[in-house]
Amino acid sequence: MSDQRDPAPYDALLLLSFGGPEGPDDVVPFLENVTRGRGIPTERLKEVGQHYFLFGGVSPINDQCRSLLAAIREDLATAGVDLPVHWGNRNWAPYLTDTLREMVRAGHRRIAVLATSAYASYSGCRQYRENLADALATLEAEGLPLPRVDKLRHYFNHPGFVEPMVEGVLASLSELDDAVRAGAHLAFTTHSIPESAADTSGPVEGHGEGGAYVAQHLDVARLIAGAVRERTGVDHPWELVYQSRSGAPHIPWLEPDIGDHLEALHGKGVPAVVMVPIGFVSDHMEVLYDLDTEAMAKAAELGLPVRRSATVGADPRFAAAVRELLLERAAAERGAAPQRCALGALGPSHDLCPVGCCPARAERPAAAGADSPYA
Known part of the structure; x- marks a missing residue:
């Protein structure tokens, strides 16, 4: 953990998130933004948006970002x-x-970026970098001075990200009846992505040129399951499973799906399950709908006791982790060799995504990487 307080050379931090609708009239325009270039008809987008309409057309992600923004500001000031x-x-x-x-007009020229996605993958990393490049290209076309933007490393195994999830699992286990608690299985969930995207999701030791997405999630799952075992004395069986698939049926995506997994566990006589959404920073729509609504409905249909543990959200330990990630990167940019906090077997991730990391379907420039045109 770095004890330095100097953020130089950075003069600002940017929290970069996915975004979400904040009312019924926002849902279709939001989905048009998300799916731009895919030619999806408006009527189909209305169908896809039904889970937003169940919650009044409001995604919780923007309010969650506001809370995280306030927590980061408070932590930095303290x-x-x-x-x-x-x-x-x-x-x-x-x-x-x-x-x-706005940041450029305020005079900021060296900006650190924290994305609300903890893992390597095209949609979780490179696409954010492509969006940064698109934004910089727009500023350049407007004649504005271009800032240098640096995306902070993947933080899936940072203690400030892992520890709140450990406590979330312990809390969920405590909510189960005594008769089923010891036999409860842990279902670690994350967003399903195409197998081809998972296979090219960045280098990781032991997995060659790709495979980081699955390897990183497995590492976090082992960390949490191990911590739970140490604190309870119970070795809960666990598996990494997936949710929120959105692709064409003929394209192979990561499996098993959480709904299928719950059915399989029930068929084996498992007495209870705790769903642990390790792939998500906060309780946004894919947690509230895909887990709290659909998966819970499946569990109720099966008569299977299920709890869903908390995501990290704006936990003060995560806000402190953001500060540590920022200061370690700042020290490295100044030529120092900072201590980098990381648990598990994989160690701290790279600062710069290598050339060819998480290739896109179509060649697009991406900022904040070794192949950035805006270095």
Whole structure:
């Protein structure tokens, strides 16, 4: 853990998130932003958006980002780190390009970026970098000075990300009846992605040029299951499973799906399950609908006791982890060799994504990597 308080050379931090609708009239325009270029008809988008309409057309992700933004600002101020923190989204207001424009006009020229995605993958890393490149290209076309943007490393195995999830599992286990608690299985869930995307999701030792997405999630699952075993004395069986698939049926995606997994466990006589959404930073729509609504309905149909543990959200330990990630990167940029916090077998991730990491379907420039045109 770095004890330095100097964020130089950075003069600002940008919280970069996915974005979400904040009312019924926002749902279809938001989905048009998310699916732009795919030619999906409006009527189909209305069908896809039904799970948003169940919650009044409001995704919780923007309010969750506001809470995280406040937590990061409070942590930096308490630690004596003088750095402004801004927020921009890929798909809804406040839009990334607008936020970067405001930051540049305020005089910021060296910006650290924290994405609300902890793992390697095209959709979880490179696509954010592509959006950064798109925003920089817009600023360049407007004649504005271009800032240097550096995306902070993947933080899936940072103690400030892992420890809140451990406590979430312990809390969920405590809610189960005594008769089923010891036999409960842990279902670690994350977003399913195409197998081809998982296979090219960045280098990781022992997995060659790709495979980081699955390897990183497995490492976190082992960490949490191990911590639970140490604190309870019970070795709960566990498996990494997937949710929120959105692709064409003929394209292989990561499996098993959480619904199928619950059916399989029930068929084996498993007495209870705790779903642990390790792939998500906060309780946004894919947690509230796919787990709290659909998966819980499946569990009720089966008569299977199920609990869902908490995501990290705006936990103060996660806010502190953001500060540590920022200061370690700042120290490295100044030529120092900072201590990098990381649990598990994989160690800290790279600062710069290598050339060819998480290749896109179509060649697009991406900022904040070794192949960035805006170095």
